[in-house]
Amino acid sequence: MKKSVATLALAAALFVAFASPAFASPAFAGRRVAPPIPDITALMRSAAARIHADPRFKHAILLECDGTPESGTITTAHGITQWRIVFSNFAKPQSKFQSVYIDFTAGAFTKPVGVELPFVGSLPLSPSPTMTLNQAVTLLHKAGYTQPFAGVSLFKPVLAKTVEPSYVFTFGLATHIAVGTISKKVHQVD
Numbered sequence: 001m002k003k004s005v006a007t008l009a010l011a012a013a014l015f016v017a018f019a020s021p022a023f024a025s026p027a028f029a030g031r032r033v034a035p036p037i038p039d040i041t042a043l044m045r046s047a048a049a050r051i052h053a054d055p056r057f058k059h060a061i062l063l064e065c066d067g068t069p070e071s072g073t074i075t076t077a078h079g080i081t082q083w084r085i086v087f088s089n090f091a092k093p094q095s096k097f098q099s100v101y102i103d104f105t106a107g108a109f110t111k112p113v114g115v116e117l118p119f120v121g122s123l124p125l126s127p128s129p130t131m132t133l134n135q136a137v138t139l140l141h142k143a144g145y146t147q148p149f150a151g152v153s154l155f156k157p158v159l160a161k162t163v164e165p166s167y168v169f170t171f172g173l174a175t176h177i178a179v180g181t182i183s184k185k186v187h188q189v190d
Contacts, residue, residue: 037081037107039132040065040154044125047085047102051112057100060087063122064155067133073148077134080152081105086119123156129165129181136167136179143186145169145177154181 038046044062051057067080074080083104089097097114104110133152149169156165166178168189176189 036078037104039077039134040067040080040083041128041130041132043083043104044085044128047104047109048087050109051087051100051102054112056095056097056114057087057089057112059091060089060100061091062086062125062128063088063099063119064125064153066151066153068151073150075137075146075148077132077137080133086122088119088124089114090118121155121158123158123163125154125156125165129154131167131179131181131184133167136181139179139184139186140167140169140177143177145171145186147171 044065048060048062051060062085064086066084066086068082069079070081084101085104086099086101089095089100095114096116098117099115099119100112101115101119102109102112133154136152149171151170153168153170154165155168156163157168164183165181167181168176168178170176177186178189179186
């Protein structure tokens with residue numbers, strides 16, 4: 001029993017010692033660690049609240065979420081740091097904006113941007129998917145797709161054999177792999 005208490009005391013002392021500023025690496029001195037990016041399932045709700053707060057987009061409907069890394073390719077959900085969340089504003093015919101999007105970048109939302117043309121190729125994401133990006137990446141890896149990807153889109157495609165919201169990962173120029181948010185099936189997109 002005394003040995004385990006001594007071991008815990010030593011571990012605590014080492015933690016305190018190495019966590020002190022005297023042992024901090026000069027390369028990281030004064031730098032703040034960026035907070036983790038919220039999952040897209042949470043960002044969708046926040047984006048919708050911001051979009052609907054603008055009277056021009058009060059009835060806008062969520063269509064698609066497109067995520068990219070800051071640069072290059074990645075293999076984890078945490079590498080997606082930028083999102084564009086797209087809504088249809090078609091339900092409000094008197095509006096000059098048929099669609100609207102909002103970006104999440106550098107840890108914050110931008111202002112909504114109205115677009116005069118409709119956004120096509122996606123059905124409404126209603127109800128919003130509950131599968132997280134991390135869960136989708138885990139299923140992707142379990143299915144054998146472990147190579148780096150360049151981006152991901154969460155949407156319900158108009159011209160697909162299965163009409164369910166899916167995370168579609170982009171590998172290179174022509175390879176797209178979908179993970180169904182309901183079926184959890186992983187398949188190549190034609």
